[in-house]
Amino acid sequence: MQYQEAKEKFISTWGSLGTLWGINKAMAQIQALLFISTKPLSMEDIMIDLKISRGNTSMNLRQLMDWGIVTKVLVSGERKEFFTTEKDVQELARIIAKERSRREIKPVIKVLDEVSSIKNDGTEKTKELIKQTKALKELTDDLDTLMNKLVNQKQNWLTKSVFKLMK
Amino acid sequence: MQYQEAKEKFISTWGSLGTLWGINKAMAQIQALLFISTKPLSMEDIMIDLKISRGNTSMNLRQLMDWGIVTKVLVSGERKEFFTTEKDVQELARIIAKERSRREIKPVIKVLDEVSSIKNDGTEKTKELIKQTKALKELTDDLDTLMNKLVNQKQNWLTKSVFKLMK
C-alpha cells in the first residue's frame, strides 16, 4: 500500500466512524485530514483534498472549532486562515469524552431522573417504570462518572492507572 | 407527571439516544417499550403502542434479536409470538458493549493497523501518517480492551471493581 491509498483509507474509515462518536462524515474527514497533515491547512486546501464545497468546509470547520478539536492558526505572510487539529490522541479523547458527556449523556440522565421520580401509585406498571428507569439512570451515571474520571487523568490515564489494575 | 407522560418521555428519550449506541429510532423505542413492560408483548401490541407499521416492527424486532437484546417467548394458549428484552441493565450493557466492539471497533482497529504498517519511505508525510495512525490504533485497542474487561466482570462490575479504585 502506498501513501496516497493509505491516506484515503484512513480518512474514509475515520469518516464513517464519525457516527460512532456522534459527528457527521465531512466533519470527521476534515479532522482526519488535519490529523495526519504535517502542517496547518487552509480552507482551500481542505476543500480541494476532500472534494467538498466551500460552504460545507466552512460549516464543518466551525463545528470542529465548537467542539474544541480544531483551532485557527495564523501563518505569517498569509492572508487566509489556516487550521490544525489537536495532535495528541489522549488529549483528543479527553476533549471528545467531555463534550459527549455534556451534550448527550448529561441531558439523558436528567430525563431518566425525572421519569424515575414520578409518583408511585402502586400499580404494577408504574412500579416497573420507576424500577427500570432508576436502574438505567444509575448505570448511565456511573458510566459517565467513570468516563470523566478516566479522561481527567492527565498522564497516560489509560495504560498506567486503570488498565493495570484490571489485568 | 403521570404514568403515560413519563412512559412516552422515556421511550422518546431512549429512542433519540439510539444513535449514541448505533441503532435506529424504531429499534431503540421497541427495546424501551419492552424494557418497562411488565409482560411480554406481541407484534400487534408493539405496533399499536408505538404507532408504527407491521413491517417496521417486524424488521426492527429481528434486528434486536440479532443483537441478542430481545428474545421470543412462548405464551401458552396464544398463537402469535411474544417478545421480551433483557431486563437487567448490567447484562444489557454487557451485550451492547460486546456487539459494538465486534461490529464497529474491531474493524476500525484492523484498518488502522493496515494503514500504520505501510512502508516508511522516509518522507515527512509518510512518517506523520504512520505515527498518528499508530497512536490512534493503540488508543482504540486499549479502550476496546478496557471496555471488554469492564463488561466481562459479572457481578457489579462498575461500582465494585474499578470504580472504587479511582475515587
Next chain:
DNA sequence: ATAAAATTTCAATAATTATTGAAAGTTTAA
C-alpha cells in the same frame, strides 16, 4: 475609503436512511 480576498450564510437540491403497506410466505389448528 476602496476593492480584492476570504469567509459565512442559507435556500435549493441531492443523498441517505427510515417507514409503509400490500403481496408473498409460513405456521398452525381442525
Next chain:
DNA sequence: TTAAACTTTCAATAATTATTGAAATTTTAT
C-alpha cells in the same frame, strides 16, 4: 388439506440529513 392467523419481504414513498453554490458579509491591504 385447507384456510385462517400470523410473519416476512421489499418496492415505493416519506422523512431526515448532508451538501452545494452563489449572494451577502466580513476582513485586510493599500
